[in-house]
Amino acid sequence: MAKIRHIAIATQDPDKAVEFYKSAFGFRELRKLDNERARGYFLTDGSINIALLKFKTDQLGKGLDYVGLHHFGVYTEDADGCVEKVLAMGGEPYVDEMELTPVDDGKYRRPDKFRGHEGIIFDVADKPWPGTEEYDRA
Template identity: 30%
Template structure:
Protein backbone atom coordinates (compact mmCIF):
# COMPACT_ATOMS: atom_id res chain seq x y z
CA UNK A 1 0.00 0.00 0.00
CA UNK A 2 1.35 3.43 -0.94
CA UNK A 3 1.74 6.01 1.78
CA UNK A 4 -1.05 8.58 2.00
CA UNK A 5 0.05 12.15 1.47
CA UNK A 6 -1.46 15.60 1.30
CA UNK A 7 -1.75 16.50 -2.39
CA UNK A 8 -4.21 19.42 -2.34
CA UNK A 9 -5.04 22.55 -0.31
CA UNK A 10 -8.08 24.72 -1.06
CA UNK A 11 -8.44 28.29 0.20
CA UNK A 12 -11.79 30.06 0.08
CA UNK A 13 -11.21 33.65 -1.11
CA UNK A 14 -13.31 36.75 -1.70
CA UNK A 15 -11.42 38.02 -4.76
CA UNK A 16 -10.06 35.28 -7.02
CA UNK A 17 -7.98 37.53 -9.27
CA UNK A 18 -6.38 39.45 -6.42
CA UNK A 19 -5.59 36.23 -4.51
CA UNK A 20 -4.11 34.71 -7.69
CA UNK A 21 -1.89 37.74 -8.23
CA UNK A 22 -0.76 37.59 -4.59
CA UNK A 23 0.30 33.92 -4.66
CA UNK A 24 1.91 34.25 -8.10
CA UNK A 25 3.90 37.38 -7.27
CA UNK A 26 4.82 36.58 -3.67
CA UNK A 27 5.58 32.85 -3.93
CA UNK A 28 5.97 32.22 -7.66
CA UNK A 29 3.02 29.81 -7.90
CA UNK A 30 1.97 28.95 -11.46
CA UNK A 31 -1.59 28.56 -12.74
CA UNK A 32 -2.61 25.10 -13.94
CA UNK A 33 -6.29 25.58 -14.76
CA UNK A 34 -9.47 27.44 -13.84
CA UNK A 35 -12.89 25.81 -13.82
CA UNK A 36 -16.43 26.59 -12.69
CA UNK A 37 -18.71 23.91 -11.20
CA UNK A 38 -21.01 23.39 -8.20
CA UNK A 39 -21.51 27.17 -7.88
CA UNK A 40 -17.85 28.09 -7.46
CA UNK A 41 -14.78 28.93 -9.50
CA UNK A 42 -11.62 27.00 -8.69
CA UNK A 43 -8.24 28.29 -9.80
CA UNK A 44 -5.60 25.59 -9.45
CA UNK A 45 -2.04 26.78 -8.83
CA UNK A 46 1.10 24.83 -8.03
CA UNK A 47 4.52 25.28 -6.56
CA UNK A 48 5.64 22.18 -8.45
CA UNK A 49 4.72 19.80 -5.63
CA UNK A 50 1.12 20.38 -4.56
CA UNK A 51 -2.21 21.47 -6.04
CA UNK A 52 -2.99 24.77 -4.29
CA UNK A 53 -6.51 25.87 -5.21
CA UNK A 54 -8.17 29.22 -4.71
CA UNK A 55 -11.97 28.90 -4.53
CA UNK A 56 -14.49 31.70 -4.94
CA UNK A 57 -18.15 30.79 -4.41
CA UNK A 58 -20.91 32.42 -6.45
CA UNK A 59 -22.83 32.85 -3.20
CA UNK A 60 -21.47 32.61 0.34
CA UNK A 61 -24.71 30.90 1.40
CA UNK A 62 -24.03 27.86 -0.79
CA UNK A 63 -23.95 24.67 1.31
CA UNK A 64 -20.39 23.75 0.26
CA UNK A 65 -19.14 27.29 0.96
CA UNK A 66 -20.44 27.02 4.52
CA UNK A 67 -18.74 23.68 5.29
CA UNK A 68 -15.69 25.46 6.67
CA UNK A 69 -17.46 28.59 7.91
CA UNK A 70 -18.03 32.08 6.56
CA UNK A 71 -15.45 34.26 4.85
CA UNK A 72 -11.95 33.62 3.53
CA UNK A 73 -10.18 30.66 5.15
CA UNK A 74 -8.69 27.26 4.56
CA UNK A 75 -11.63 25.33 3.11
CA UNK A 76 -10.22 21.80 2.99
CA UNK A 77 -7.19 19.66 2.26
CA UNK A 78 -6.98 16.52 0.13
CA UNK A 79 -5.17 13.27 0.90
CA UNK A 80 -4.43 10.65 -1.75
CA UNK A 81 -5.34 7.08 -0.75
CA UNK A 82 -5.29 3.68 -2.43
CA UNK A 83 -8.82 2.65 -1.44
CA UNK A 84 -11.45 5.34 -0.79
CA UNK A 85 -14.05 2.86 0.49
CA UNK A 86 -11.67 1.37 3.06
CA UNK A 87 -10.55 4.78 4.29
CA UNK A 88 -14.16 6.07 4.39
CA UNK A 89 -15.04 3.20 6.72
CA UNK A 90 -12.09 4.06 8.96
CA UNK A 91 -13.20 7.70 9.02
CA UNK A 92 -16.72 6.69 10.08
CA UNK A 93 -15.44 4.20 12.66
CA UNK A 94 -13.34 6.87 14.32
CA UNK A 95 -16.13 9.46 14.49
CA UNK A 96 -15.78 11.27 11.17
CA UNK A 97 -18.72 12.18 8.95
CA UNK A 98 -18.75 11.50 5.20
CA UNK A 99 -20.17 14.55 3.38
CA UNK A 100 -20.02 13.50 -0.29
CA UNK A 101 -22.16 10.91 -2.03
CA UNK A 102 -20.56 7.48 -2.57
CA UNK A 103 -18.45 7.29 -5.70
CA UNK A 104 -17.41 10.95 -5.61
CA UNK A 105 -14.00 11.54 -7.14
CA UNK A 106 -13.13 13.73 -4.16
CA UNK A 107 -14.89 12.26 -1.13
CA UNK A 108 -15.25 15.09 1.37
CA UNK A 109 -15.51 14.38 5.09
CA UNK A 110 -15.59 16.20 8.42
CA UNK A 111 -13.01 14.89 10.89
CA UNK A 112 -14.05 14.56 14.55
CA UNK A 113 -12.25 17.86 15.26
CA UNK A 114 -14.49 19.64 12.71
CA UNK A 115 -11.86 20.00 9.99
CA UNK A 116 -13.03 19.48 6.40
CA UNK A 117 -10.88 17.28 4.15
CA UNK A 118 -11.23 14.93 1.20
CA UNK A 119 -9.78 11.61 0.14
CA UNK A 120 -8.85 11.15 -3.50
CA UNK A 121 -7.22 8.52 -5.65
CA UNK A 122 -3.58 9.06 -6.57
CA UNK A 123 -3.27 11.30 -9.63
CA UNK A 124 -6.46 13.34 -9.14
CA UNK A 125 -4.41 16.47 -8.49
CA UNK A 126 -1.67 15.88 -11.01
CA UNK A 127 0.38 19.05 -11.36
CA UNK A 128 1.75 18.21 -14.78
Protein backbone atom coordinates in the same frame (compact mmCIF):
# COMPACT_ATOMS: atom_id res chain seq x y z
CA MET B 1 0.68 6.89 4.33
CA ALA B 2 -1.78 9.35 2.80
CA LYS B 3 -0.23 12.58 1.53
CA ILE B 4 -1.85 16.03 1.43
CA ARG B 5 -2.06 16.87 -2.26
CA HIS B 6 -4.91 19.42 -2.41
CA ILE B 7 -5.82 22.55 -0.48
CA ALA B 8 -8.87 24.69 -1.23
CA ILE B 9 -8.82 28.25 0.07
CA ALA B 10 -11.94 30.43 0.10
CA THR B 11 -11.13 33.98 -1.01
CA GLN B 12 -13.15 37.09 -1.77
CA ASP B 13 -10.86 38.09 -4.67
CA PRO B 14 -9.41 35.15 -6.62
CA ASP B 15 -7.72 37.45 -9.15
CA LYS B 16 -5.68 39.22 -6.48
CA ALA B 17 -5.08 35.95 -4.63
CA VAL B 18 -3.68 34.17 -7.70
CA GLU B 19 -1.30 37.05 -8.43
CA PHE B 20 -0.15 37.11 -4.80
CA TYR B 21 0.61 33.37 -4.65
CA LYS B 22 2.25 33.31 -8.08
CA SER B 23 4.42 36.36 -7.34
CA ALA B 24 5.23 35.60 -3.71
CA PHE B 25 5.97 31.89 -4.08
CA GLY B 26 6.38 31.20 -7.78
CA PHE B 27 3.39 28.83 -7.90
CA ARG B 28 2.37 27.81 -11.42
CA GLU B 29 -1.18 28.46 -12.64
CA LEU B 30 -2.92 25.30 -13.89
CA ARG B 31 -6.27 26.68 -14.96
CA LYS B 32 -9.04 29.15 -14.32
CA LEU B 33 -12.47 28.03 -13.07
CA ASP B 34 -15.87 29.71 -13.33
CA ASN B 35 -18.96 27.59 -12.87
CA GLU B 36 -22.17 27.61 -10.85
CA ARG B 37 -20.32 26.61 -7.66
CA ALA B 38 -17.24 28.81 -7.62
CA ARG B 39 -14.91 31.13 -9.51
CA GLY B 40 -11.15 31.06 -9.18
CA TYR B 41 -7.90 29.35 -10.04
CA PHE B 42 -5.98 26.13 -9.58
CA LEU B 43 -2.24 26.46 -8.90
CA THR B 44 0.57 24.06 -8.08
CA ASP B 45 3.90 24.14 -6.33
CA GLY B 46 4.80 20.87 -8.07
CA SER B 47 3.62 18.77 -5.14
CA ILE B 48 0.23 20.17 -4.10
CA ASN B 49 -2.83 21.32 -6.07
CA ILE B 50 -4.02 24.64 -4.61
CA ALA B 51 -7.50 26.00 -5.34
CA LEU B 52 -8.19 29.70 -4.75
CA LEU B 53 -11.96 30.01 -4.96
CA LYS B 54 -14.74 32.53 -4.41
CA PHE B 55 -17.66 30.27 -3.63
CA LYS B 56 -21.12 31.13 -4.94
CA THR B 57 -22.93 29.05 -2.34
CA ASP B 58 -22.29 28.66 1.38
CA GLN B 59 -20.92 25.13 1.56
CA LEU B 60 -19.52 25.28 5.08
CA GLY B 61 -22.31 27.08 6.90
CA LYS B 62 -19.96 30.02 7.55
CA GLY B 63 -21.47 32.48 5.07
CA LEU B 64 -20.26 33.72 1.71
CA ASP B 65 -17.91 36.21 3.38
CA TYR B 66 -15.78 33.41 4.87
CA VAL B 67 -12.11 33.37 3.82
CA GLY B 68 -9.57 30.72 4.76
CA LEU B 69 -9.19 26.97 4.55
CA HIS B 70 -12.23 25.42 2.88
CA HIS B 71 -11.01 21.83 2.77
CA PHE B 72 -7.92 19.76 2.10
CA GLY B 73 -7.44 16.54 0.18
CA VAL B 74 -5.26 13.51 0.72
CA TYR B 75 -4.06 11.11 -1.94
CA THR B 76 -3.55 7.49 -1.02
CA GLU B 77 -3.22 4.25 -2.96
CA ASP B 78 -5.45 2.60 -0.33
CA ALA B 79 -8.50 4.88 -0.30
CA ASP B 80 -10.80 2.12 0.98
CA GLY B 81 -8.52 1.39 3.95
CA CYS B 82 -8.17 5.11 4.69
CA VAL B 83 -11.95 5.62 4.55
CA GLU B 84 -12.46 2.71 6.94
CA LYS B 85 -10.09 4.35 9.43
CA VAL B 86 -11.81 7.74 9.02
CA LEU B 87 -15.22 6.20 9.72
CA ALA B 88 -13.90 4.17 12.66
CA MET B 89 -12.53 7.38 14.18
CA GLY B 90 -15.94 9.05 13.95
CA GLY B 91 -15.56 10.83 10.62
CA GLU B 92 -18.80 11.29 8.72
CA PRO B 93 -19.44 11.32 4.98
CA TYR B 94 -19.98 14.84 3.69
CA VAL B 95 -21.77 15.62 0.45
CA ASP B 96 -21.62 19.07 -1.09
CA GLU B 97 -22.21 20.60 -4.48
CA MET B 98 -18.64 19.87 -5.63
CA GLU B 99 -19.10 16.15 -6.20
CA LEU B 100 -17.32 15.94 -9.53
CA THR B 101 -13.91 17.48 -10.12
CA PRO B 102 -12.74 17.72 -13.75
CA VAL B 103 -9.15 16.80 -14.49
CA ASP B 104 -7.06 17.78 -17.50
CA ASP B 105 -7.73 14.66 -19.55
CA GLY B 106 -11.49 15.42 -19.66
CA LYS B 107 -12.35 12.73 -17.13
CA TYR B 108 -13.82 13.30 -13.72
CA ARG B 109 -12.65 12.23 -10.30
CA ARG B 110 -15.12 11.97 -7.42
CA PRO B 111 -13.22 12.18 -4.17
CA ASP B 112 -14.84 10.85 -1.05
CA LYS B 113 -15.48 13.88 1.14
CA PHE B 114 -15.71 13.69 4.92
CA ARG B 115 -16.22 15.87 7.96
CA GLY B 116 -13.62 14.89 10.54
CA HIS B 117 -12.34 16.08 13.90
CA GLU B 118 -13.84 19.46 14.85
CA GLY B 119 -15.84 19.52 11.61
CA ILE B 120 -12.88 19.99 9.25
CA ILE B 121 -13.77 18.85 5.72
CA PHE B 122 -11.36 16.75 3.66
CA ASP B 123 -11.24 14.55 0.57
CA VAL B 124 -9.80 11.03 0.40
CA ALA B 125 -8.80 10.27 -3.19
CA ASP B 126 -7.06 7.40 -4.94
CA LYS B 127 -6.63 9.44 -8.12
CA PRO B 128 -4.09 12.29 -7.97
CA TRP B 129 -4.86 15.96 -8.50
CA PRO B 130 -3.34 17.82 -11.49
CA GLY B 131 -0.05 19.49 -10.63
CA THR B 132 0.97 16.85 -8.09
CA GLU B 133 3.94 14.51 -8.31
CA GLU B 134 1.67 11.47 -8.59
CA TYR B 135 -0.37 13.03 -11.41
CA ASP B 136 2.74 13.93 -13.37
CA ARG B 137 4.08 10.35 -13.04
CA ALA B 138 0.81 8.79 -14.29
